[in-house]
Amino acid sequence: MAPELPARVRLSRSGLTATLEHDSITESGVVLTIGAAEQSHVEAQDPAFLLHDYLRRMRSVLTALEASRGQSARTALHLGAGAMTLPRWLLVTWPGIEQTVVDYEPELVAFVLEHLPMAPPPRSIVADAAEALSTSLRDAQFELLVIDLFNSAQAPPHLTEPAFFRQALAAVRSPGTLLMNFGDDADLTFARRLVASVLAAADGCSSRMLLSAPHEVMSGSAEGNLMLAVDSAGFADAEVRRIRAAGPHPGDALSGQELEQWLDDEDVCATRT
Numbered sequence: 001m002a003p004e005l006p007a008r009v010r011l012s013r014s015g016l017t018a019t020l021e022h023d024s025i026t027e028s029g030v031v032l033t034i035g036a037a038e039q040s041h042v043e044a045q046d047p048a049f050l051l052h053d054y055l056r057r058m059r060s061v062l063t064a065l066e067a068s069r070g071q072s073a074r075t076a077l078h079l080g081a082g083a084m085t086l087p088r089w090l091l092v093t094w095p096g097i098e099q100t101v102v103d104y105e106p107e108l109v110a111f112v113l114e115h116l117p118m119a120p121p122p123r124s125i126v127a128d129a130a131e132a133l134s135t136s137l138r139d140a141q142f143e144l145l146v147i148d149l150f151n152s153a154q155a156p157p158h159l160t161e162p163a164f165f166r167q168a169l170a171a172v173r174s175p176g177t178l179l180m181n182f183g184d185d186a187d188l189t190f191a192r193r194l195v196a197s198v199l200a201a202a203d204g205c206s207s208r209m210l211l212s213a214p215h216e217v218m219s220g221s222a223e224g225n226l227m228l229a230v231d232s233a234g235f236a237d238a239e240v241r242r243i244r245a246a247g248p249h250p251g252d253a254l255s256g257q258e259l260e261q262w263l264d265d266e267d268v269c270a271t272r273t
Contacts, residue, residue, distance in 0.1 A: 003030065003044060005021050005022055005030065005115065006019055006020060006021035007021075007115050008020075009111040010107070011106075011107055011108060012105070013104055013105050013106065016035040017034070017035065018032065018033070018105075019032070019033045021033070025041075026041075026043055026051065027043075027045070029044070030042045030083070030116060032082060032112065037151075040083035040084075040085050041085065042083045042084075047085075047089055047091070047092050048089060048093065050085065050089060052225075053248055053251075054181045055086060055181075056247070057212040057227040057248065057251070057253075058179050058181070058229075060243050060253075061177070061210065061212070061243055063246065064239055064246060065231065067242065068236070068239050068242065072094045072097075073097060073143035073144035073177070074096070074098065075143050075144070076090060076099045076142055076144040076145070077099075077102070077140075077144070078100065078101045078122070078146045078148065079129040079147045080103060080149040081103035084118065086146060087118065087122055099122040099123070100122055100125065100137075101124055101125070102125045102126075102129055102137075103124070104126070104127070104129075105126070106126045109124040110124075125137070129147070129159060129164075130159060130167060133164075133167040133171060137171065141171055141172065141173035142171060142172065142176065143172075144172075144176060144177055144179070145168055145171055145172050145176070146181075147168060147181070150182055152183055152185070153184070153190035155182075160194055161197055162197045162198075163201075164201075168201075169201055173232075175231075175232050175233050176232050177229060177232070178229065178230040179227065179228070179229050180227070180228045180229075182225065182228070183223070183224060183225045184223065184224075185223045186220055186221060186222055186223050194228075205234070206255065206257070206260050207234045207235060207256045208230055208231055208232070208234045209228065209235075209255060209259055210228070210235050210240065210243065210253055210255040211226060211227070211254045211255075211259055212228075212243065212254075213227065213251060213252070214248070215250045218251070218252050218254075240253055240255050
């Protein structure tokens, strides 16, 4: 049954309005907008469908690791709820997965689930992401941890520093994977600083990390979103090749020395084929 939209709620902490409305791109698509910014797209009748590039890149990582290692995550923590597009995909792809979502806005998760239900719904925690990791989720561990908190250099500083990423990585059970979505302008200044912070939190082990984005974003010729993965076991060469092949295309996936070179060299992606 299609949700009755548009629907709106005022978010008490930010003072912004969250809106759910039908989009004009797909048959049953619903868009969550907070303020003037689009946050999420959900295909209401087909949660397995992922519209946005960064979500497809997350899917490529998860499916490649599952195929390589013969196991999927059974527990997941999402820092940043949005319309819970990825939790919906996980639920239909890996039935039985136990999921927890953390969001700063007290009204958001209940509002989204009222109009776009999930069965079973995830456990919901209202808190700042760093606060949640150090209080209600202290000592908790998950096989998958997803960070989807910011889309630009306006991100809260305490959520972009190595200390926060150490907290997050400590919550990833071994074997396990951390996935992060973030955006930047074409100069990639914020993106490089953020990836360097994660690398520091991962003790400089670049083989545990994989960065994926459209070619024009990775090369710094266009603004957009990037996806960063950190895996407790590290990415084998065959897994990197599988992730690259899975796309989306055109794009790239950098790990190990190639990722280190990208951090130091603005033109590294422009020279790749």
